Amino acid sequence: MPVSPADGEDLAREVGRIYQDAEAGLLERLARLLAEGIGLPNWAERKLRALGDLRAAVAQTTEALRRDADGAIRAAIGEAYRRGDRAAVADLMLPEGQRAAALRDLPNAHAVDRLADAAVDEQQPVYRRILRAVPDAYRQIVARVSGGVLLGTQTRRQAAQRALDQLAARGVPGFTDRAGRSWEMASYAEMAVRAATGRAAVQGHTDRLRAMGQRLVIVSDAPLECPLCRPWEGKVLTLDEHHPGPQTLTLPHATRDGETVTVHVAGSLAAARAAGLFHPNCRHSVSAFLPGATTRPQSLPHPGGATYEDTQQQRYYERQIRAWKRRQATAMDDDARRAAGARVRAYQARVRELTRDKGLRRKPQREQIHSAR
Ligand SMILES: [Zn+2]
Incomplete structure (x- = not known):
């Protein structure tokens, strides 16, 4: 059974949903707080007095989010590691008794803890960012709406809605990368x-293959191939990190005693990964390569004629759907809520059309934001 970085996608989506829930809750709270008393002459003053309460509420939501997310992330990492382990055991085609014995223990339980700790740590900046970003956004909206001219109630409401719409379109920022790009909190967490x-x-x-003395793997031929991985498709790689580079080796046949097989090894798995294999959203996988026994994968076109670009187009529509659902969450009145809903449905129709025409699988979870309302 091959293993792919994509094997953990469903698990990551579950975790992402926890952040989406929290984000929708935060946006709704902002919209409600801003709408409250919007007709009163001292609205801005009242809003600034409520800033402390908002900060406390955001801190509480963030702490609950951190607790839930930490547990979910650890569980997801453990499950992904076990899936990879089971896939390796299946690859090795062991006799039943040995197979059962192999599955009793993880090959490297410490590795799971290390990976889980690192993944939990990676989320810490998100919580710090939320604590600052939400009260900042609130203060900015109050300042912008009340700034300078005296506005009537209706225009004040419109100005607040406009500001909330902009916030909803971007989402609550959760992370700024080295290129200075700001990531919406749930997208960053899920990524x-x-x-x-x-x-x-x-x-x-x-880890399992190494523990069983297996050193070679073969890269799959993915139907929706990503350009970065094309040079690695169907190549045999070694788990030996100090491999000198491409080499043709004469190796014992995996199942026939006394026979040898000539195998071209393209390099190490570590080097292939450093050169782009298993980049984010990669669809490729590797499986154990047993000299003489493993047949090379055949290149199969996607049955619906879909390309990698089509899958990226689908991702774009899914992002638009989530953005317009956030605008539903920050709608201050029914008209705004209805208008956002219409845009959600329009993008959903485009996803429906694209997935139907190209034979792609629709991923409803990717189109969700979970409203706390
Ligand atoms: Zn790939």
């Missing part, structure tokens, strides 16, 4: 956890 579960699945696989 980071997806990378971590992917690493865990591959690690579980290689």
Whole structure:
């Protein structure tokens, strides 16, 4: 059974949902707090007095989020590692007795803890960012709406809604990367956890293969191939990190005693990964390569004719759906809520059309934000 970083995607999505819930709750709280008393002449003053309460509420939500997310991330990493491990045991085609024995223990339980600690640590900046970002956004909206001219109630409401719409379109920021790009909190969390579960699945696989003395793996031929991975498709790689590079080796046949097989080894798995294999959202996998016994994978086109670009288009529509659902959450009145709902449905129709025409699988979970309302 091959292992792929994509094997942990469903687990990461579950974790991402916890962040989406928290984000929707925070946005709704902001919208409610801003709408409250919006017709009163001393609205701005009242809003600034409520800032302390908002800070306390955000701190509480963030602490609950951290607790839930930590547990969910640890569970996801453990499960991804076990999936990789089981895939490796299946690859080795062991006799039943040995197979059962192998599955009793993890090949490297410390590795699971290390991976889980790292994944939990990676989320810490998100919580610090939320604690600052939500009260900041609130203060800015109050300042902008009340700034300078005296506005009537209706225009004040419109100005607040406009500001909330902008916030909803971007989402609550959770992380700024080295390029200075700001990530919406739930997208960042899911992306980071997806990378971590992917690493865990591959690690579980290689740890098991190593423990069983198996050194070679073969890269799959993915139907929706990502350009970065094309040079590695169907290549045999070694788990030996100090491998000198491409080499043709004469190796004992995996199942026939006394026979040898010539195998071209393209390099180490570590080097292939450093060169782009298993990049984020990669669809490729590796499985154990047993000289003479493993047949090379055949390149199969996607049955619906979909390309990698089509899958990226689907991701774009899914992001738009989530953004418009956030705008539903921050709607201050029914008109705004209805208008956002119409945009949600329009993008859903585009996803429906694309997935139907190209034979892609629709992923409803990716189109959700979970409203606390
Ligand atoms: Zn790939």
